[in-house]
Amino acid sequence: MTATGDARRAPVPPGGRREDRRAQLVEAAVDHVAAHGIADLSLRRLGAATGVSHRMLIHYFGTKEQLLVEIVRTSERRRRASLSRLRAEPGRSPADVARLLWRQLADPGAAGEERLFFEICGHALRGRPEAAPVLEGLVEDWLEPLVAAEIEAGATPAEARNRARVGLATVRGLLLDLLATGDRAGVDAAMEEFLRLYFGSE
Amino acid sequence: MTATGDARRAPVPPGGRREDRRAQLVEAAVDHVAAHGIADLSLRRLGAATGVSHRMLIHYFGTKEQLLVEIVRTSERRRRASLSRLRAEPGRSPADVARLLWRQLADPGAAGEERLFFEICGHALRGRPEAAPVLEGLVEDWLEPLVAAEIEAGATPAEARNRARVGLATVRGLLLDLLATGDRAGVDAAMEEFLRLYFGSE
DNA sequence: GGCTTCATGTACCGAACGGTACATGGGGGT
DNA sequence: ACCCCCATGTACCGTTCGGTACATGAAGCC
Numbered sequence: 001m002t003a004t005g006d007a008r009r010a011p012v013p014p015g016g017r018r019e020d021r022r023a024q025l026v027e028a029a030v031d032h033v034a035a036h037g038i039a040d041l042s043l044r045r046l047g048a049a050t051g052v053s054h055r056m057l058i059h060y061f062g063t064k065e066q067l068l069v070e071i072v073r074t075s076e077r078r079r080r081a082s083l084s085r086l087r088a089e090p091g092r093s094p095a096d097v098a099r100l101l102w103r104q105l106a107d108p109g110a111a112g113e114e115r116l117f118f119e120i121c122g123h124a125l126r127g128r129p130e131a132a133p134v135l136e137g138l139v140e141d142w143l144e145p146l147v148a149a150e151i152e153a154g155a156t157p158a159e160a161r162n163r164a165r166v167g168l169a170t171v172r173g174l175l176l177d178l179l180a181t182g183d184r185a186g187v188d189a190a191m192e193e194f195l196r197l198y199f200g201s202e
Numbered sequence: 203m204t205a206t207g208d209a210r211r212a213p214v215p216p217g218g219r220r221e222d223r224r225a226q227l228v229e230a231a232v233d234h235v236a237a238h239g240i241a242d243l244s245l246r247r248l249g250a251a252t253g254v255s256h257r258m259l260i261h262y263f264g265t266k267e268q269l270l271v272e273i274v275r276t277s278e279r280r281r282r283a284s285l286s287r288l289r290a291e292p293g294r295s296p297a298d299v300a301r302l303l304w305r306q307l308a309d310p311g312a313a314g315e316e317r318l319f320f321e322i323c324g325h326a327l328r329g330r331p332e333a334a335p336v337l338e339g340l341v342e343d344w345l346e347p348l349v350a351a352e353i354e355a356g357a358t359p360a361e362a363r364n365r366a367r368v369g370l371a372t373v374r375g376l377l378l379d380l381l382a383t384g385d386r387a388g389v390d391a392a393m394e395e396f397l398r399l400y401f402g403s404e
Numbered sequence: 405g406g407c408t409t410c411a412t413g414t415a416c417c418g419a420a421c422g423g424t425a426c427a428t429g430g431g432g433g434t
Numbered sequence: 435a436c437c438c439c440c441a442t443g444t445a446c447c448g449t450t451c452g453g454t455a456c457a458t459g460a461a462g463c464c
Contacts (some may be wrong), residue, residue, distance in 0.1 A: 119325075139382060166393075
């Protein structure tokens with residue numbers, strides 16, 4: 001049976017094309033926003049860029065605000081997916097986890113999404129409700145794999161939490177440095193210096 | 203002689219009230235933006251908040267874009283002023299400089315300006331020209347006092363630069379953590395942990 | 405005292421926006 | 435074959451925006 005076979009009485013085919021189309025539109029919207037920013041997004045421009053009329057965006061998302069919610073949520077989901085790559089193998093040393101974290105955040109191909117992350121942070125810090133979910137998991141969610149690696153390496157829970165928080169903060173600060181200056185070599189050198197400080201392997 | 207006595211032929215009294223009024227308006231604008239954000243600033247709302255008509259903002263700044271330039275510049279100038287407090291005394295240890303840097307950035311009274319900083323960063327990373335000046339000095343300017351303290355403490359120039367870059371990044375990352383979570387105690391603990399790592403005073 | 409200059413306000417303009425009303429056309433169910 | 439549902443488009447509405455035209459009144463200069 002096809003996915004469209006059993007939709008009859010519900011105004012919205014439950015597992016049908018509508019949700020697919022919605023998901024497809026929001027994916028396109030996240031791409032567009034990662035490339036062009038979220039600050040001055042307009043339904044008309046987004047529609048023109050993705051090949052639909054702005055009317056359809058209203059049709060699928062009800063309101064611009066709800067579309068923004070979906071965009072932020074989807075962008076977050078993408079980040080979670082890359083986060084899950086960090087916590088996969090439990091045998092990793094903290095240094096490995098930190099290097100992995102850095103490598104994936106500093107990847108030039110992800111620069112658009114990282115810029116979007118900082119941009120959404122800026123909006124969230126202003127209390128914009130659609131961006132608020134980013135603040136929730138901003139620290140806790142990313143702390144988890146780092147804390148796990150620290151504890152596995154022998155740290156006490158309190159130590160592990162503080163060390164993980166420092167590591168996350170440093171990686172984020174260096175990421176901002178990288179995005180602002182573009183000085184990949186300089187920032188990489190600083191990251192190596194941090195790893196020496198952090199793990200003591202002089 | 204008063205400041206208004208000698209303005210005759212120039213369309214703008216050179217040292218006269220016009221520049222004073224301009225400066226006064228831009229200061230009020232920065233305050234307003236630090237409190238309410240820069241993303242959806244409108245001349246009308248800003249005018250209403252500062253007691254002038256939006257017409258006057260155009261009169262003094264020509265265009266909204268130029269007003270934004272002035273706002274960013276003035277906000278930067280305020281940050282420079284607080285930066286200069288860091289590099290005043292040359293006898294400071296790197297730990298002292300780092301603690302001072304942290305204390306002044308994490309001060310709750312400065313939260314509005316710090317939020318504005320991240321917000322402007324987000325715009326600057328998108329290439330908005332009025333925010334671009336922030337990116338210029340984002341790293342270099344703040345590195346200087348840290349590097350100086352490191353060299354004074356005996357580091358080689360290369361070491362000093364890397365260590366300073368790490369310190370600045372960590373402070374910024376923890377600041378974002380603090381603004382997002384509001385967990386002052388937790389972030390302070392992480393900062394102390396970082397200072398232990400950084401300066402080795404176990 | 406008359407003239408100019410300038411700060412300031414009111415009223416307006418065109419553009420872009422988010423959102424709505426309505427038309428239309430195609431695909432699936434009976 | 436008919437019908438209905440729904441995706442999609444076009445045209446429009448009211449609002450807000452940045453920016454402009456013009457009026458007005460006060461202050462300084464001859």
